[in-house]
Amino acid sequence: MAHETVLIPIKEFSTAKSRLAPVLSPKERADLAKQLAASVVSAIGQDLEPVVISDSDDTRRWAKAQGIRVISCPLSGGLSEVMENARGLMGSERDSRITVLHSDLPLLSRFDGFAGRVPPDVAAITPDRRLSGTNMISLPSQMFHSPGLKFKFGPGSFYRFIGQLACDRAGFIVHRDPMIEFDLDTPEDLADYLAVGETIDGLVSTNS
Numbered sequence: 082m083a084h085e086t087v088l089i090p091i092k093e094f095s096t097a098k099s100r101l102a103p104v105l106s107p108k109e110r111a112d113l114a115k116q117l118a119a120s121v122v123s124a125i126g127q128d129l130e131p132v133v134i135s136d137s138d139d140t141r142r143w144a145k146a147q148g149i150r151v152i153s154c155p156l157s158g159g160l161s162e163v164m165e166n167a168r169g170l171m172g173s174e175r176d177s178r179i180t181v182l183h184s185d186l187p188l189l190s191r192f193d194g195f196a197g198r199v200p201p202d203v204a205a206i207t208p209d210r211r212l213s214g215t216n217m218i219s220l221p222s223q224m225f226h227s228p229g230l231k232f233k234f235g236p237g238s239f240y241r242f243i244g245q246l247a248c249d250r251a252g253f254i255v256h257r258d259p260m261i262e263f264d265l266d267t268p269e270d271l272a273d274y275l276a277v278g279e280t281i282d283g284l285v286s287t288n289s
Contacts, residue, residue, distance in 0.1 A: 083177040083196035085219075086130045088152075090163050091118050091144070091184045093137035098185075104268045115143070117265060118184040122147060126193040129180075134167050164232035168225065177201060180219035187274055188260045195219045195256075204246055204253040208239035210262040215239050217261050224251060 091097075095107070097114035105113065122144075125131040133144035136155045144151045154166050164181060171179065178196045195205045204224060207217040215238040224230060229249060233241050246253045265274060 083201070084130070085128075085178040085180060085194040085196040086132055086171070086176050087125055087180045087182050087192070087194065088132050088134055088164075088167065088171075089118070089121060089182055089184050090134045090160055090167075091137075091140050092135070093140060094118075094143075095139070098266075100267050101271060104271060113265070114185070117187055118143075119147075121182065121184050121186055121189055121192075122149060124186075124189045124192045126191065128196075129192070129194045134163060160234040161232045164234070168232075171225070176222045176225075178219060178221055179225040180217065182261075183216045183264055185265045186216065186261055186263065187265050188263045190260065192261075199254060200252065202252055204251060205256045206239065206242055206246075206253060207256045207258055207261045209264055210259070212239060213237055214264070215242055216264055217256070218242060219256075 092114070094111045094114045098105070098110040101110050101113070118140075122131055122133075130150065132150045132152055133140065134152045134154050135141050135144070136153060141151045141153065152167060152170055154163055154170060178194070178201070180194055182192065199205055199219075202221050202224075204221065205217075205219040206215060208214065209216050213236050215234055220230070230245060243253070243255075263270075263274075265271060
């Protein structure tokens with residue numbers, strides 16, 4: 082049976098979601114980051130193996146308490162550098178596919194991965210709702226470990242990844258899924274989330 086690992090990079094909860102500082106207190110941001118991470122982890126299908134990547138003792142303890150495998154990897158250089166480092170820490174003998182999934186997807190209720198759903202040599206990529214960032218990328222193991230693929234997340238990364246894959250003549254699909262495309266990074270994201278009647282446990286107030 083094809084084995085798929087889902088890598089979930091998670092920062093220190095107490096310093097996460099800094100762009101929400103104008104509308105949430107430090108405690109609210111930390112609580113929100115932990116709730117979002119817990120929600121994403123719980124959405125991972127039982128046939129997949131979730132793996133948390135973090136340099137935070139608190140986050141690693143939290144993940145281990147959930148029974149989740151943890152890879153210790155510095156996050157100070159940003160997600161792109163994290164994934165370059167994690168590539169060297171991931172064994173390639175078990176995985177047929179490795180997926181990178183963000184930890185701040187409040188609408189995601191179920192993620193079943195792509196092993197067996199797309200051809201084994203085809204990548205799948207999901208942008209954020211603005212078609213700028215990359216909220217999920219699923220790669221065949223050989224492609225994930227290829228030094229020719231450069232992880233460059235952040236604004237504009239969706240088209241950068243597509244450009245890389247096209248230049249390498251690698252097969253890929255764009256997987257549009259609003260549950261994955263909606264991330265919670267900015268005050269605008271939070272306002273849109275709350276405007277449709279969603280709630281966040283422990284969110285006492287916003288200062289908007």
